[in-house]
Amino acid sequence: MNMQNASVNARTVASESTEKKKGFLVFGAVADIHDISSKRTPKRCKKILEEDRPLRTFVFNNFMRQGCQRCFVIESPDDLTCTGSRLSGFLAGDSFFGLIMAGEEGVRVVQYPITNRIRRYFEKHMTIADSHPAQALKTFTRVNLWRWRNAPDLYRLWEES
Numbered sequence: 001m002n003m004q005n006a007s008v009n010a011r012t013v014a015s016e017s018t019e020k021k022k023g024f025l026v027f028g029a030v031a032d033i034h035d036i037s038s039k040r041t042p043k044r045c046k047k048i049l050e051e052d053r054p055l056r057t058f059v060f061n062n063f064m065r066q067g068c069q070r071c072f073v074i075e076s077p078d079d080l081t082c083t084g085s086r087l088s089g090f091l092a093g094d095s096f097f098g099l100i101m102a103g104e105e106g107v108r109v110v111q112y113p114i115t116n117r118i119r120r121y122f123e124k125h126m127t128i129a130d131s132h133p134a135q136a137l138k139t140f141t142r143v144n145l146w147r148w149r150n151a152p153d154l155y156r157l158w159e160e161s
Contacts, residue, residue, distance in 0.1 A: 030091075030143060030144070030145050031093075031128045031142055031143065031144050032128075032144045032145070033144075033145045033147070034144065034145070034146050034147070035146075035147060035148070035149045036089070036146050036147065036148055036149065037149050041146075042087065042148060044121045044122075045087055045090055045099055046087060048099065048112060048117075048118065048121075049087065049099055049110075052112050052113075052115070053112075054110045054111060054112055055111045055112060055113055056110075056111050057108055057109070057110050057111070058098065058108065058109040058110075058111060085101035085102060085103030085104075085108065086101070086102060086103065087099060087100070087101060087148075088100045088101065088102040088107075088147060088148060089145065089146050089147030089148055090122075090125075090146050091109060091143040091144070091145055091146075092122050092125040092126045092143060092144055092146065093126055093128065093141060093142050093143035093144065094126060094128070094142070095114070095141065096111065096114075096141050096143050097111065097112050097114050097118050097122065097126070098110055098111040098112065098143075099112070100145075100147070125144060125146055126144070127144075128142050128143075128144060
């Protein structure tokens, strides 16, 4: 019995390590795109970037178009470097929170687990209007996109990535 449990555990650990290395697709929709002029929100995002550990990093394919369902690839945060990147905004939904990093390599979104602190800081940003068409997409990740007013190059970088 102990040998069987050990072999099952070894297979599970091996399969988990290969799953983490592979990229996979997730589908999502942007409900609304907002500009933020608040000075408190970027400070909160920088605090999360410095203190929290990310779950995964996203490389997007035209995910920014409002109301469109697009796919994006999830990669391991260990594989990607964000050198030369700066914080340009964030994506927030009921089940998703990610910081948008724009830089020379293109646009990356670093996803963080939704903790009580993130819910408290960004509760009003996570709400998607009941009347919005994206609310009907139950199998998609629905998010609101919030970007800083001083980041107009985000659209250009997103299209190039």
